[in-house]
Amino acid sequence: MILFQVNRISTKNTSSIIFILLLWCISCSNQPSQIELSGFTMGTTYNIKIIPEKDSILSTKLIKQNIDSVLISVNYQMSTYLFDSEITQFNNHESTTSFTVSNDFSLVVERALHWSKLTDGAFDITIVPLLYLWGFGPGQASELGDIFPEEHAVQKRRTHVGYEKLTTNKYYLQKKDPFIKIDLNAIAKGFGVDAVYSFLESIGMNNIMVEIGGEVRTKGENRKNEPWMIAVETPDLESAGSKTISWALPLESKAMATSGDYRNYYEIDGIRYSHEIDPRTGYPAQTGVASATVVATNCMDADALATALIIMGPESGLQFIEKLDGVEAFLILREGNDNYRTIKSSGMKISAL
Template sequence: MKKNLLPGTVLLVLLFCAFGRQEHFSRFELSGYAQGTTYSIVYYAPDSLVSQQQTDSLLQRFDRSVSLYQPNSLICRFNRSAKGIRVDEPIRVLIARVLQISHSTGGLVDPTVKPLVDAWGFGVVKPRHDPGKDEIKELLRNVGVDKIGLKGDFLYKTKPGVQLDLNGIAQGYSVDLLASLLERHHIYNYLVELGGELRVKGHKPGNEPFKVGIEGISGDDLNPAPMRKVIEPGDGAITTSGNYRKHHEAGGKQISHLMNPLTGYPLQNEMISVTVYARDAITADGYDNGFMAMGLQRTLAFLSNRKTMGAYIVYRKPNGVISDTVTAFFKGYQ
C-alpha cells in the first residue's frame, strides 16, 4: 500500500536526488589562432565535450564568409561584384545587426567604410600616401548604409564601388558562435576570448566567478598600461575598442584606424578606449566603435536609460589629463 508523502518530504527527496546526481566538473582549455589573432576557451564540464578540431573548423568556416584576407571569401566576392551576391547565414546576421546599430548611432557605425579604411592605410593593401580632400569626397560616394540591402539571401549594392568591412562586428559574432557551440554540447560554465573580445557564462567550481581584466592607458604616448580594473561581469560579453593600438603618423599627428564614415576622416576626439558590456558579443562589438565615434557625452546620454548595456570609458580631458568613467549598467565593475 502506497503512502502519500507530505509536500516537504517530496521536496527533500527531490533535493537529495539532485545532489546525488551532481557531476564532478573538470577544467578544459582550448586555444588557437584565427582572424589574425589568438583565441582561448576555458570551460568546466564532466568530460571533454568540445574539441580543438571543432572550434578551429567553426572559425575557418566563418573566415570563408567574412575574411578580407581570403580572396575567395563571400565578403571579397561581394566587394568585387557589380550588384551583389547571395550570402550565407553569418553574413545575413551580421548585416542585419550592423544596419540596426548604424541607425541607432546616427550612421557612425557603417559596414561600407572599407574604401576609407583602405585609403588611410589600414586595409589589406597599403597606399603610398594619405588621401586628400578631393579623394575623400570621391570615396564618400560609395560609403553609406543606404547603398546596401538584403533581399532574402541576396545582399545587393546600389553602386559597383560599394565595399564591405565587417571587422568592427565580426569578431564579436565569432565569439558568440563559439559560445553557441559550447552550449549545444550542454556546457554552461565557460569563458571564450578571441582577440580580446569575451563571452562569459556561469562560474568556476565552488561558485567562483570568472574575472576579467580591463586594460587602461597611462601617460601621453597612448601606450597600454597594466590592467586598471578587474571585474566580475557574470553572464554576458565584454569587448573593447581603442585608438591607441592601431595608428600611424601623418602630418605630425597620430592617425587612428577608426573612421568617421560621415566625414571620411579618422576619428579625433577625447575618447581613448571604450569597454562595453552587453548580453552578447555581437552587440558589444557592434557598438564599441560607435561609442568611440560618438564621443564621451553622447555615449553617456545614449547609455543612460539602457539596462542591458554599459561601458567603461577612458578619455582625455581638455587639459590633457587622462581620466575614466563608468556607466550604471557596466556589469561587474567595483
C-alpha cells in the same frame, strides 16, 4: 639509470591498491576541473575556459576540433584577407544585382545595418574606401608617411560610403551602388565569440568563458564558483606589444568588447590618426575616447557598439548607451599624451585594480 624490480603481486595486495586508487580518484573529482583551449583565428588568438559537467564524457580534443571548425567557417565568410572568402567575393561583385549569401553572413550584415541606423551612421561597414585612403585597408601598413589625404580625395571616397546603399534579407545582399564594399572587422570577431559560445552551449556546457582577441562572452561561474572576472587594459601607446591591466569587472553570463585608438595608428605633424574613421566626415575620429568597453547580452552587439562609441564621443555615446536595455559602457578619455580620466554608464560594474 634506475631499475625497478617487478615482483609478483598477490590478489589481496592488488585489491588494496585498487581501493586506494579509487579513493584518490574520488577525492580528485571533488575539485572542479577546468578545460583550457587556445589557438589562432582571425589574425589573433583565442582562449577558452570550460568547467565541464561532472557527468561529461566529451573528448577535449573533439571539442577543440569543433571549435576550430566553427572559427574556420566564420573566417571564410567574413575575412577580407582571404581572396576566396564570402565577403571578398561580395566586394568584387560590382553590380546592383542581388548576391546570394550564407545565413550567418546575412545575419551579421543585417545586425551591422541595425546599429548603423541607431547610431546615425557612426557605425558603418561600408567604410572600406576610406580605410584604404587612410592606409588602414587589408594588407596595408597603416602608414602614409608625410602624405595627408586632401579634402577632395576624402569626399570623393565618401560618395561610395553609406550603409543605406546596402540592403539584405536572409538569402542575399544587394548594392544600390555597385562600388560599395564592406568590412566586418568591427563586428565579425564578436560574432565568432558568439558562434563558439553557442556551440559549447549546444553540447551542454554551462560554465564557460570564450575570448577572441580581447572580445569575451561568459556563462555561469569559474572554477571557484564565482563570476568570471575580465580585465580591461590601459591604452598605453608606449607598450603596443604588451598589455597593462588597470581595471576588472565581473562578467555574469554577458559579453564584453573593447575598441581603442592605441593599437593601430600613425602620427603626422604630432597628431595621432587611428583606424577608427568617422564615416560621416571621412576623417579619423578625434573625440578624445582612447578606449571604449561595452557589456551587452551578446558579443556581436558589444563589438559593434564599442567601435561606435569611439566615433560618437563620450557625451553623445553614453547618452545613447543609457537608452539601450541590457547594455553598459566604460570609456577611457585621453587628456594629453599620458593622462586619462574614465567615465561609465549608470549600471556598469567595474573596479580599478
